[in-house]
Amino acid sequence: MIQKSILEALQKIVGPPHLLTQKEDMLTYSYDAAVLDPVMPAAAVIPETKDQVGDIIALCAENQIPITVRGSGTNLSGGTIPYSSGIVLLTGRMNKIIEINEADMYAVVEPGVVTATLAAEVEKRGLFYPPDPGSMAVSTIGGNVAENAGGLRGLKYGVTKDYVMGLRFFDSQGNYIKTGSRTVKCATGYNITGLMVGSEGTLGILDQVILKLIPAPKARQAMVAVYDTIEQASETVAGIISARIVPATLEILDNFTIRAVEDFSKAGLPKDAAALLLIEVDGHPAVVTEEAEQVKALCLKMGARTIDQAKDDAQRDKIWAARRAALSALAQLKPTLVLEDATVPRSRIPDMVRALQDIAKKYRIDIGTFGHAGDGNLHPTILTDRRNKEEFYRVEQAIEEIFDVALSMGGTLSGEHGTGIAKAPFLEKEAGYSSILFSRQLRAALDPSNILNPGKITGV
Amino acid sequence: MADMKELANLVKELEDQLVTCIRCGMCQSVCPLFEQTRKEADVARGKLALLTGLMENMFTDPDGVNERLNRCLLCGSCAANCPSGVNVVEIFIKARAILAEYKGLSPAKKLIFRQLLAHPGRFDAMVDWAGRFQGLFAKPDANAQGTSCARLVSPLLSNRHFMPLSSNPFHKTLPEKGVTTPGSGPKAAIFIGCLIDKIFPGVAHASLKVLSHHNVGVVIPPGQGCCGIPSLASGDRDSFTRLVDHNLALFEKYDFDVLVTACATCTSTIKKLWPSVYKNPSPGMQKKLTALSEKTMDINQFLVDQVGIEPIETGLEDAEKEIVTYHDPCHLKKSLGVADQPRQVIRAAGCRLEEMAGSDKCCGMGGSFNVYHYDLSSAIGTLKEHNIEATGCTAVSTGCPACMMQISDMLGKAGASIRVRHPMELYARALEKLTP
């Protein structure tokens, strides 16, 4: 609970319609897309301006009230599950694109801008903002930065961190911090920008993001290759990379996922195939043609049963529709879906895929695997019913084993979904105790009252 | 009021449907209401969480959940876009019924739904009466949509440009025994629907003209009632069930191959909600509902897919054709997947179809949503109005009379000289020109 006087002060800052305290509303801010237990906050505030955000933080700092920032609440690691004695700060009204600078190729946006909205605005000007998380139709730039979100184009174009040039944010005391700049190069001070990316609202609250833009590629070519064994598909991935070709997208679907997608969307996928690779190369038209030929030859050499090239935009859309349908198709099979993102060095993809199949068998659970084979970031997707306690226990054990396997291959617990509270207990396995201690000390120094999204990442 | 635990048990009926929501939040990208308010309680994910909360007995009274549940257009945009295939509209409708039955209907709604809508004869008489007196309250507005604006400053009507009730509703022009015309090919029964009957009878006349031009045998039983969606949206499952009984018994007496309607909302209600929300159907009843549902079809879809149409030869060059844009009613595209056929009808009618941005975005009507949340409804409708105007069209066409009302209101308020026409009206007009 929060004292009445503080709620009144909050209400004064944002205006009555923008402070929510009723239990019903609190319930709607108690969860995100992670499969975790909900926690209701004491209040939710919806500021619109920088000054309002500053005032809210100062008020919370003074009264030691935890703050959890929430963009669209689509993260998969519990990053927006609040503290029961804390508030949720919603960025929905801070959604202005402040500037798109075509000459210098950057954009300045407020944190509540929806990723797809920015991408579309940028595209209208012949420019390109590449990070494309599967949730981009709803996710916010603030959430993307705070989670260091990736996407399908990670292999060639990198992830959110590669596009953040600078930030404006409030620290835990309500001080306004500027880091980075609008220039391509910037060598002053600490690289605080880098530290803030992926900080999940634990080090500061973003107010503005300066994002790098690049010229849009002139041409692109999509293809699908069908394989009889998952090894051949994985070896193709390695083969393409070692031929020094970097496709914009290089995705894999395993047999379980192929069957689910086909049953769901009747897209004409071969249900007997062990794996599909969906590949897209982009860039200068001449290069695209040449690389597409090389990729095709490579796929066949590595044992692809067939390889089909999209002849027009409609066929290209069809290919990517199959990939986009993967999550939906799997989601329809059972009530609960746990989307993992353990990531391994890409040469280990064949081992990882095999290990996932073994784990599914061992724990007698359904796992569909698809994902960004090109960058080693697979999405083993576990289908279950959370109400079945016995099965869910096996699911939790399987997840732990997935983490262990990924780490044993030199991988990471999360390629893009972040730590939040879902992975906080396992972080030590990956990074070791000293790095957790280091992070905790950093946090304690910057946020002595521990009000910024407590419990996330470092566990306290 | 019974206790909350009992309510929790009632909501348990929905558990298997509720658990299919994976809380991914993707519905935020398409919910027209969320676009306006950006509040989680306004989007499907939030409402589903609230119902789960109700089921888990987390609240001391149901009013807060009820109020939030009713802030919804029932447009189904969320369901159409949901990766997990959550049947959102059906869940919301059932939940509204559970809550209304638990709380009891408000006296005003009881009067409207139980005393009027559920008795087609009484309803028709009342509307007739109101039609004669409406001149007292509204002055006709000399505009392209033919709307009126409120003469007396009435808080209930605010500044709406509402469609006047027709002085000559369709049912009044029907012969006592209804219509039965012979034809070749499949035989179509027509379900008229309240809005077409009482506000847009021209759509029914146009539909008849079109079907007879194509030699389709038609039956129109007299004494048809409402499809029941207004009652359902307010949670009155009893009146709904009574209306379904009435209509079913009526149509049962006739022999036909398809049941067509020119109202997207009626089509979707008969196809989707009659079989799924009817209260405690006997196995025999369930079979009848399912059979009728399978026979029911939007009139554009029927015309294009079953009858087959050719473009009407107008002799006009492309540049001379009337520019028409098309709005996808949620109940046609999102609920039934019908989007291409009405467009084909418009083109066949000799119009140049100019697509608007976001043609399948909800117009903001949402039935009673428009009554209770007029500001939000207008804000959503205004986006539609801008998109319509940006096409440079002279007419906007859509396959649902409810959308026609909302769009007329929005265009009227904006002072736009754009007419609102059902595809059947465009097509019938083109036929008229063909055979004067």
Ligand SMILES: Cc1cc2nc3c(=O)[nH]c(=O)nc-3n(C[C@H](O)[C@H](O)[C@H](O)COP(=O)(O)OP(=O)(O)OC[C@H]3O[C@@H](n4cnc5c(N)ncnc54)[C@H](O)[C@@H]3O)c2cc1C
């Ligand atoms: C269907 C689906 C597909 C997905 N696909 C991908 C994918 O391909 N790649 C990927 O990386 N992720 C993916 N995700 C995960 C998720 O969408 C991303 O993590 C996204 O970045 C979250 O954005 P959001 O606006 O929803 O943030 P939220 O979930 O609201 O917040 C995420 C974190 O950011 C913090 N935060 C938000 N705004 C601010 C701010 N202004 N200042 C400080 N901290 C802030 C929050 O406190 C929280 O810790 C997917 C999720 C779903 C449901």
Ligand code: SF4
């Ligand atoms: S899109 Fe569907 S599954 Fe996802 S939150 Fe909305 S209703 Fe639930």
Ligand code: SF4
């Ligand atoms: S039915 Fe329409 S208004 Fe209601 S939650 Fe779904 S998208 Fe939003």
